[in-house]
Amino acid sequence: MSGTYDVAVVGGGLSGWAAAISAARLGAKTFLVEQFAFLGGMATAGLVNPFMTHYTSTGTKLVAGLFDELQSRLAQLDAIIGRSFDSEIMKFVLQESVLEAGVELRFHTFFQAATADDYAFRLRLTSKSGEEEIMCRRLVDCSGDGDAAVSLGAEFNMGDAEGLPQAMTLMFDVGGVDLVKALEYVRDHPDQMRFPKLPPDADLSRLAKGVISVAGYYDLVGQARSAGEYKAPGDLIFYISRPRKGEVVFNTTHVGGVRGTSAEDLTKAEIEGRKQMMSILAFLRKYVPGFEECYLLRSAAHIGVRETRRIMGDYVFSEDDVEEARKFPDCICRLAYPVDIHSGKGEGYVKDEKKDERQARRGAPPAGDWYEIPYRCLLPKDLDNVLVAGKCVSSTQAGHGAIRIMPACIAMGQAAGTAAALSLQHGVTPRALDTNVLLDALRSHGALV
Ligand SMILES: Cc1cc2nc3c(=O)[nH]c(=O)nc-3n(C[C@H](O)[C@H](O)[C@H](O)COP(=O)(O)OP(=O)(O)OC[C@H]3O[C@@H](n4cnc5c(N)ncnc54)[C@H](O)[C@@H]3O)c2cc1C
Numbered sequence: 194m195s196g197t198y199d200v201a202v203v204g205g206g207l208s209g210w211a212a213a214i215s216a217a218r219l220g221a222k223t224f225l226v227e228q229f230a231f232l233g234g235m236a237t238a239g240l241v242n243p244f245m246t247h248y249t250s251t252g253t254k255l256v257a258g259l260f261d262e263l264q265s266r267l268a269q270l271d272a273i274i275g276r277s278f279d280s281e282i283m284k285f286v287l288q289e290s291v292l293e294a295g296v297e298l299r300f301h302t303f304f305q306a307a308t309a310d311d312y313a314f315r316l317r318l319t320s321k322s323g324e325e326e327i328m329c330r331r332l333v334d335c336s337g338d339g340d341a342a343v344s345l346g347a348e349f350n351m352g353d354a355e356g357l358p359q360a361m362t363l364m365f366d367v368g369g370v371d372l373v374k375a376l377e378y379v380r381d382h383p384d385q386m387r388f389p390k391l392p393p394d395a396d397l398s399r400l401a402k403g404v405i406s407v408a409g410y411y412d413l414v415g416q417a418r419s420a421g422e423y424k425a426p427g428d429l430i431f432y433i434s435r436p437r438k439g440e441v442v443f444n445t446t447h448v449g450g451v452r453g454t455s456a457e458d459l460t461k462a463e464i465e466g467r468k469q470m471m472s473i474l475a476f477l478r479k480y481v482p483g484f485e486e487c488y489l490l491r492s493a494a495h496i497g498v499r500e501t502r503r504i505m506g507d508y509v510f511s512e513d514d515v516e517e518a519r520k521f522p523d524c525i526c527r528l529a530y531p532v533d534i535h536s537g538k539g540e541g542y543v544k545d546e547k548k549d550e551r552q553a554r555r556g557a558p559p560a561g562d563w564y565e566i567p568y569r570c571l572l573p574k575d576l577d578n579v580l581v582a583g584k585c586v587s588s589t590q591a592g593h594g595a596i597r598i599m600p601a602c603i604a605m606g607q608a609a610g611t612a613a614a615l616s617l618q619h620g621v622t623p624r625a626l627d628t629n630v631l632l633d634a635l636r637s638h639g640a641l642v
Contacts, residue, residue: 198224198297200613201316201329203304206234207599208583209335210287211259211606212613215638216333217294219614224327225296226318228303229494232287234337235584236280236599240364240493242442243276243404243433245530245598251561255527256600258640259607266290274436275404280366306344307332314578316341331613331623332579335606338454339502339585347573347581349502351452353590357537359499360447363466366490367432367477370439372401375483385409387429387542406433411544413480422479424472427541430481440490444497446470449539453498462496499535499584499597506587507624508569515595518558523628524565524642525608525635528601531557534594556591566596568628571609577622582609604640611635 200216202209205227213225235241244264247256263286267273272282291298302320309315313328334341339349352358380391386409391400408431417423425446432441446469451458470492477484512532513519558564570587571580581587582605584597596605611634616623619630635642 195326195328196224197328198222199329199617200331200333200610201226201314201327202333202335202610203341204234204334204336205232206335206337206583206602207236208602208606209234210291211603212333212335212582212610213291213296214259214294215607215610216614217296219611219618221614221617223296224299224329225291226299226302226304230300231284232291233280233283235497237284238493238495239497240280240366240442240491241497241599242278242280242435244600247528247600249529249561249563253563255529255563255641256604258604258635258638260600260603261639263603272436277404277433277435279436304336304340307341309345330578330617333609333613334504334579334581334585335583337498337501337584339504339581342504342573342576342579342581343502345576345579347576348505350505351502352500353537357450358452358501359537360449360535360539361451361453361462361466361499362444362497363446363463363470363493364442364444364497365470365492366435366440366442367474367487368440368490369487370441371483372434372439373397375407375481376400376405378482379407385411404434407431408542410481417476417480423476425469425541426539428544429542430473431542443473445473447535447539447541448496449537453501459496466496467492500590500593502585503588503593504573504581504585506570506574506581507572508567508587510566510570510586510588510592510596512556512589512591514592515558515564516556518562518564521565521567523568525568525571526566526601526604527563527641528566528596529558529563530595530598532591532594534591566601566605568608568612568631571605571612572624577624580609580613580623582606607638607640608635611638
């Protein structure tokens with residue numbers, strides 16, 4: 194096959210989903226290529242849940258647009274409670290919405306590399322059908338790893354000062370949980386919990402019907418470790434309820450010293466993550482009240498990769514932008530989420546928060562305030578007609594630690610797809626696009642910018 198498109202989007206995670214829909218809805222002939230059999234990336238293949246907050250600490254809403262549309266589509270199918278969603282229904286919702294927008298969708302196909310000539314990009318793809326090429330005039334890199342931008346020579350950074358990215362986490366869903374019983378323990382042992390700290394009169398039945406995040410069980414983890422029955426790093430377990438009764442998702446395993454751009458490292462991480470998962474499951478059944486009858490519902494199809502390459506762009510978003518709540522005239526996303534870094538060494542969550550590197554380096558905007566992500570973060574330095582969106586945009590490691598969350602990835606994708614289509618309509622490069630034109634279009638599609 195070979196085709197010619199206005200816009201090609203590489204990677205069908207939440208940023209790629211938003212980019213492809215946005216470009217297609219503005220009339221661009223749009224192609225979306227995804228290596229897996231479904232859209233969603235970390236939100237589906239990685240089982241990541243829930244959507245992290247898109248409000249300020251005082252309740253001002255910061256992200257809307259396609260993110261709101263996604264939530265209401267999930268709600269219509271009874272697949273979201275609060276910020277916690279059903280990742281299987283998510284796959285369906287994402288695919289239907291891109292098809293409705295007229296995007297040409299290709300699963301099971303891996304983007305290999307791009308080359309550029311004066312008029313267009315030539316994308317080399319590989320799949321069960323063999324090698325093929327497509328052409329496009331605007332290239333939006335939503336691969337999470339900057340694969341497309343890097344193949345065109347983009348500059349990037351990875352990880353901390355030693356190049357070590359954040360630890361990976363194999364997420365897994367557990368069913369058969371008696372959540373009310375689990376919350377009784379949580380309520381009665383506040384000293385054992387990082388959160389929540391439930392009051393003695395907490396309405397556990399009501400809490401169990403909603404969405405709750407639980408982290409702790411220090412002594413139980415310690416006892417199991419002493420008995421050689423707990424093989425995951427860290428001092429606590431962390432789970433979040435899913436919309437279906439008795440189902441929770443675990444964000445507890447940690448594998449350090451690995452890079453998501455290395456197949457060898459990914460293999461090592463999947464194997465280690467699965468070993469940790471099995472140890473946690475056995476621990477749950479034996480030690481944790483409410484989990485006696487629990488079972489493994491599913492494990493992530495791909496280990497959760499928090500961070501790989503950060504493509505250097507016209508602006509590099511940093512922790513200072515977060516802490517100083519900086520605003521920009523080309524703001525394409527507002528956010529108040531703090532810097533959140535899981536140590537690249539893979540120690541996991543530790544009890545003493547002062548020793549927890551992630552906490553110690555935490556930066557946040559002042560109470561009630563927010564920071565903004567400039568459009569320039571989506572424009573790779575020295576490359577024209579290429580945009581990057583999602584977790585691989587231009588940022589320092591700490592800046593990335595704040596803006597990598599799903600609502601922001603959707604907002605960035607919406608901006609990238611919109612800019613790609615508008616730049617074609619206006620006959621300019623995305624870099625030369627009038628920011629007011631972009632922001633007006635985003636606002637008219639519900640974005641809070
Ligand atoms: C363990 C973990 C926990 C997290 N917890 C939360 C949380 O609680 N709340 C929150 O809001 N955020 C959380 N995040 C962050 C968030 O999930 C991600 O940053 C976000 O989903 C990234 O979206 P994306 O579209 O940029 O990238 P991805 O979701 O990584 O999507 C990239 C897509 O591109 C595809 N792809 C990559 N390369 C190629 C290629 N060469 N050819 C074809 N396809 C390709 C991939 O298959 C994938 O579908 C967490 C992340 C992790 C890993």
